[in-house]
Amino acid sequence: MINNALKKIRLFHNMKQNELSQELNISNSYLSEIENGKKSPSIELLQSYSNYFDLPVSSLLYFSEQLENEGKISKTFRIKSASFILKILDWSTEDERKKTKGEN
Numbered sequence: 001m002i003n004n005a006l007k008k009i010r011l012f013h014n015m016k017q018n019e020l021s022q023e024l025n026i027s028n029s030y031l032s033e034i035e036n037g038k039k040s041p042s043i044e045l046l047q048s049y050s051n052y053f054d055l056p057v058s059s060l061l062y063f064s065e066q067l068e069n070e071g072k073i074s075k076t077f078r079i080k081s082a083s084f085i086l087k088i089l090d091w092s093t094e095d096e097r098k099k100t101k102g103e104n
Helices: 001-011 017-024 028-035 043-053 057-068 077-104
Strands: none
Touching: 001 028, 001 043, 001 057, 001 077, 017 028, 043 057, 057 077
């Protein structure tokens, strides 16, 4: 589900819930409810994630779909999909590092 994908992306970036909730300008309790699947994220929230992590919304949805289908698809396909998603996340963090270095 999308909640699991959003949580994994936050954890991949070593962020705490309260840090991300501040960055996204939402309450920590709302982010917690999203990540725990108690509430569904709005399109606006997905766009905020997309902007903050510099990932297309479509990649967020794709990642979510792959996590949901984890037990339903072959191991080879899961590994290739996970590799693709990690490359997207690496690209995103590399771009951010370049931006940060350019500002110093």
